[in-house]
Amino acid sequence: MRTIRDTVAAMQKQGGFSHPEVSPAVEALVRDVIAQVADKWTMLILEALEEHGTLRFTQIGRIVGGISQKMLTKTVRQMECDGLITRKVHPVIPPHVDYTQTELGRELTAAFCGVWVWAETYYAQVEAARAAFRAREGR
Amino acid sequence: MRTIRDTVAAMQKQGGFSHPEVSPAVEALVRDVIAQVADKWTMLILEALEEHGTLRFTQIGRIVGGISQKMLTKTVRQMECDGLITRKVHPVIPPHVDYTQTELGRELTAAFCGVWVWAETYYAQVEAARAAFRAREGR
DNA sequence: TCTGACACTCTCCTTTTGGTGCCTATAGAA
């Protein structure tokens, strides 16, 4: 199993850093990237695009479900900023905007796949653990 | 690539559901599990335990770094509830509490590993994409 | 002529998140 420090160490090696201490800047960057990217809506939108290919704004909203327009706008902007998706505006009326995964986005979707499989495999165990916890701790 | 709906479909098959529609209850459960589990502090604590084995409360705090006592307490409670870690209290004074990963926790750490590797591999590209975005959109 | 579709933006409001500081108990160290 690879640890965070292994990972960061490998990054430092790649980047030419020599001392074994973790560079706070690099660690902060990785944490930031993970925090952005492990977002709930980000993963769901990535999944929607993986499944359906190129989609329009409202199509994403319908497929994902339960997301407000505000959050959808904000999330796709962030994803575009991070290079996970491309946003193509067709200058017609009514407006038409297409969203497509980039290669970076596809790689992330693939990486996150393991967590989905974990959830699929163990969600019943998580439920059982929660029930046992409630029974144990009372309430 | 496996999609969310594939995953949910597989879960429904396991559970004996017949209709092809996604059960809202199952989907909600999976989303909930993912949301809990994809939490920033959860992943960092899991990593700390993966690296160092059994740890005490303040040790986790020191290793993870930047986490308040309140968040640490809250997060380890949630993780214990979800069955990701075990919490062993030694009834001595001063208090002594040990935290250890469960098998479920180890599996999740392994599953999430792909995302860490992704971050390691592509964080420079994400940075570049952000810089390009800022240059493109201005400010 | 009126409505709706599209892809947003903006304001207002509530909920959640998370930080800080103070409190507990007691053994052992200074």
Next chain:
DNA sequence: TTCTATAGGCACCAAAAGGAGAGTGTCAGA
């Protein structure tokens, strides 16, 4: 005798997240 370490709980407060609803501009269709 006072201080510290330990693993928290509790109350208060600031900041951020996120939802609801209205507005926008234009054109196609009823």
